[in-house]
Amino acid sequence: MLDVKGLHSFYGTIEALHGVEIEVNDREIVALIGSNGAGKTTLLNSISGHVTKTGSIHFQGKDITKLAPHKISRSSLLQVPEGHHVFPGLTVEQNLLVGTTAEKGIRLRAGDNRELLDMVYEIFPRLLERRKQLAWSLSGGEQQMLAIGRALMGKPKLLMLDEPSMGLAPLIIDELFEKIVEINKNGTPVLLVEQNAHLALSVSERAYIMERGNITLSGKSADLLHDSRVTEAYLGKQKKEQEN
Numbered sequence: 001m002l003d004v005k006g007l008h009s010f011y012g013t014i015e016a017l018h019g020v021e022i023e024v025n026d027r028e029i030v031a032l033i034g035s036n037g038a039g040k041t042t043l044l045n046s047i048s049g050h051v052t053k054t055g056s057i058h059f060q061g062k063d064i065t066k067l068a069p070h071k072i073s074r075s076s077l078l079q080v081p082e083g084h085h086v087f088p089g090l091t092v093e094q095n096l097l098v099g100t101t102a103e104k105g106i107r108l109r110a111g112d113n114r115e116l117l118d119m120v121y122e123i124f125p126r127l128l129e130r131r132k133q134l135a136w137s138l139s140g141g142e143q144q145m146l147a148i149g150r151a152l153m154g155k156p157k158l159l160m161l162d163e164p165s166m167g168l169a170p171l172i173i174d175e176l177f178e179k180i181v182e183i184n185k186n187g188t189p190v191l192l193v194e195q196n197a198h199l200a201l202s203v204s205e206r207a208y209i210m211e212r213g214n215i216t217l218s219g220k221s222a223d224l225l226h227d228s229r230v231t232e233a234y235l236g237k238q239k240k241e242q243e244n
């Protein structure tokens, strides 16, 4: 499905990723874990075509290494960036309809997209309740659901989520992650960037641990959940954050 080999990514002359290799298979949730600055966002942005790189990225057997970002998203490899990016002055439903434009040209009429809207509303009933509300008036959790819902409107063949739990209260995070599992069970593979190692490992099949631009550990999430190297790295990060 997604196969990244020997990936080196650059900001100007600075190399941020040093030969990263990951793969995501059909139907999997794969987690990418690491502390601040490890290179997780850079990896997602490299896959979606926003960062200069060398190496190779294949998606569904096609070489997408050199494709422009809009062409990559047209092949239904869709990314939900960090932070709850919504169009604040549009309603919930208008935000969702914008999600269909990447693939098919502009079509902002609900009627043309009824099935897709119904599918998103079934996963996120809260968005249905709030469909006429302006997006700025939603809570952080609802905005994150809307950002994910908008990506679902593009019928992703792979969904890349960057820190969906960022800034959300624990109960909302639990609800959001149940939805992510549901989306995956409906057939969409997910590459999930998440600093909360425990949460990420609990919902994923496999995981990669990133440190300073390298993958340092990978394996089945169930095994990594009990691996002292993971626990220690995660607790180390928490400790550092508490000190700051």
Ligand SMILES: Nc1ncnc2c1ncn2[C@@H]1O[C@H](COP(=O)(O)OP(=O)(O)OP(=O)(O)O)[C@@H](O)[C@H]1O
Binding pocket: 011, 016, 034, 035, 036, 037, 038, 039, 040, 041, 042, 043, 195
């Ligand atoms: N636009 C940029 N220009 C220059 N350097 C950057 C840029 N974005 C990220 N970096 C650097 O690349 C490295 C990886 O950062 P990245 O944001 O990918 O890490 P991350 O694991 O996603 O961390 P976070 O959890 O903070 O988002 C860091 O050293 C960071 O300072």
